[in-house]
Amino acid sequence: METLFFDIFERLPRQGPGDPSSTRRAFQALASLPPNPHILDIGCGAGLQTLELAKLTNGTITALDNHPPFLNKLLERAVQAGVSESITCMCDDMLSLDFEDELFDLIWSEGAIYNIGFAKGLADWKKWLQPGGYLAVTEVSWIKENPPQELLNFWQREYPAITGIETNLKTITSTGYKLIEHFILPEYAWWDQFYNPLAQQIQQARQKYDFNAEPNTEAGELLTNLEIEIDMYHKFSNYYGYVFFIMQNTA
Ligand SMILES: C[S@@+](CC[C@H](N)C(=O)[O-])C[C@H]1O[C@@H](n2cnc3c(N)ncnc32)[C@H](O)[C@@H]1O
Known part of the structure; x- marks a missing residue:
């Protein structure tokens, strides 16, 4: 069924919730980024956030x-947007990456860290x-307490590691980062370019399929x-x- 899954997801503007104004808001919180930052975008998908980052910086972006097919779409879009010079695509598995230490000024990942796990991604x-x-x-993340059982059952099946904002904030501190800012994405970030x-x-x-x-x-x-x-x-x-x-690396 992988074929149908990718057939559908390759036709979407993006592969998970997100929106350009949230990407910009998060980027604007990075007060001491160097003028030409070296950026890694992990789980970039078809790259709408990568393109937004490329417009916001004079740096270089490795989009992984x-x-x-997602990377091909990203490249096509980057050429159309005139930002392809600053983006390098990399096809690799985020579970087995190997970069030089301290290579990047900024690591970005929208809707993708769940593939490795929030705490493990932050630490690794x-x-x-x-x-x-x-x-x-x-x-x-949970944004309200006491979710109904139907919703708990759904997330138990889909992503049992889901937790509340406070727990994620504690993970940020315990893995050696300083929190700079956090905010909940607006509901239109789920609807306009995804659902x-x-x-x-x-x-x-x-x-297309004959289900009868x-x-x-x-x-x-x-x-x-x-x-x-x-x-x-x-x-x-x-509720979620x-x-x-x-966050900022405190090392
Ligand atoms: C929910 S999508 C988010 C894509 C994009 N960042 C966005 O916001 O539209 C998650 C992305 O992670 C990628 N992905 C999943 N597992 C991966 C892995 N092990 N290594 C690298 N990428 C992975 C998927 O191909 C997909 O593009």
């Missing part, structure tokens, strides 16, 4: 993802940051699960959100 990536370098990531286009793609896929002929296919299950995910956010967006955490 393990799915080549720190050595590649300059002393005083910055890390800016988004992570889905609305995703809902359209699900509808088109439902028309094969009602219980894996394809049907995938589409239903994606619909459930969107429905959860419709019903319970006051993506949070931008902007």
